[in-house]
Amino acid sequence: MRILHTADWHLGKMFYGDYLTDEQEYVLKEQFLPLLKDEGIEAVVLSGDVYDRSLPPAAAVELFDEIATKVTAELHIPFLVISGNHDSASRLSFGSALLARQGLYIAGDLDKLTGPVILRDDAGPVAFVLLPYAEPADVRHFLSDETIHDHQKALEALCAFQSRGCDDMRAVCVSHVFASGGVSSDSERPLSIGGTDMIDSAVFDRFQYTALGHLHGPQQVGRPEVRYAGSLLKYSFSEATQKKGAVLVDLADNGQVSSRFISFTPRHDVRILKGSFHDIMEREDDRTGDYVLARIDDTEPVLDGMARLRKKYPNAMALEAPRRRISDHAGDRDFNIRGTTEEELFSSFAGAMRPEQPLSEKETDCLHQLWDALRKEEGGGIL
Ligand SMILES: [Mn+2]
Structure with a gap:
């Protein structure tokens, strides 16, 4: 079975005051959808953070509606989705029982979990164990297990609950967690303030492949079969050098897995420009529509820098001058x-x-x- 693993779409994301919905639409329609056809994908996984916030803007909901419809109703590919920490689990799982009949499997609300989703290929069944992001307290109540107080325990219990009945099948886990050893960037929201939000990826040992969401840089955790696909686009300047895309996973009849990362090319990139302000303004650049941060090495103040930068780069988001000399005492002078x-x-x-x-x-x-x-x-x- 050939699976495409994506994560962290964050539809409706705002980046320095601009909605990125058009950029997201571009990459989903021009890169993601064609890839499904071209590569003969048989199942699509989205590992949480479908939306950027629990009440997403209407345009973001319409975009997900359109993409999900294309994947399932037009291309007839099963689409498996979990909610992440940015999503509202209950809003995302509206109509999920109904949608599952159309091949759109959404796991959000714990009350609506149904155990593994079983798909089939020539070699037999493949179980998809969907583990939506959940607070430890919610899992404790849901499973009536008073011993659950942290993310590790909650994940283990939820995983056992959702894996029931698929012990002897090839199985793929879909989860939205911070696996220890993973590297974070600036655009993930912490899963817990105080206490640990990290989990030990040994909980996924039993699965042939684990499709993770939450960390926005694509990476494997421990072994190559436990992976983060990373976010759909660069959502912070700390991700400027990361590749963004999806993981193509081939699950063989005998349970062996091979995977490769496929990069998406966004309409506008997110870049950090370095050098003096003068150099940045003078140098040749044929991608002036990109989202840029200018990190200039000028030591003297640049007058009206942002406005001038935006004349060349209309999508300039920030201007930083880390070497600019400013007195420690500036601002606290007291004179008449x-x-x-x-x-x-x-x-x-x-x-x-x-x-x-x-x-x-x-x-x-x-x-x-x-x-x-x-x-x-x-x-x-x-x-
Ligand atoms: Mn995320």
């Missing part, structure tokens, strides 16, 4: 502005911005001349 001349105000500003290098004589002379010139034009309305 009214009793201060313009020259004094300026040298105080210069001292705050460039503390280790006071204004030189030449600079001071230059300033005096400027002030003089401005004063002389005062009648003209400049000052």
Whole structure:
């Protein structure tokens, strides 16, 4: 059986104030859907974080509706989906019993879990054990097991509950967890504040393949058959160098698994530009529509930098100047502005911005001349 493992779509995600729904639509329609056909995919897995938030914008819901319909009703490929920590489990699993008859298997609400989903290939049954993201307290109540207090125990118990009856089958687990050993980025929301949110991936030992969601960088955990597919797109600048795509998994008749990562090419990339502001503005770039962060190495302030950057890169998201010299004392000066001349105000500003290098004589002379010139034009309305 040939399976495509994807995760962390985060439909309706906002990136520095812009919705990424159009970018998500592009990659899903232009890359993901054609891949299903071209590669002869027989089952699609989405390992949680379908949406970016529990109440997603209407456009995001419409997009998922359209994609899920294409996968199941048009391409006739079973589509297995779990809710992640960003999803509302109960909203996501609306109509799930009905949809399962159409090949769309959604596991969200614990109350609606039905045990493994059994698909078949020429060699027999393949069990898909769907483990939606759940808080330990919710699993404790659901299974009436007072010993469940952490993510590890909750996952083990939920996994046992959902695996019932498939002991002797080839089995694929779908789970949204932070497996210890995994590497995180800036766009995942922690699963627990205080206490540990990490789980030991030994719980997946019994499965031929484990399709994980939550960490946004594609990676394997321990062995190659336990993997994170990573997110659909880059959702933070910390992911700028990551590849984004899906994992193509071949599950052989004897249970052997081979897998390979397939990259998606987004319409607009997420990049960090480095160098001086001047270089960034002057250098040739044929992808100026990308989402960029300019990390400039200028030590002097760049006036109106963001507005100028956006003239070249309309989707510029941020401008950082980590080497810019700013006095430790800037901001906590206490002096009477009214009793201060313009020259004094300026040298105080210069001292705050460039503390280790006071204004030189030449600079001071230059300033005096400027002030003089401005004063002389005062009648003209400049000052
Ligand atoms: Mn996520």
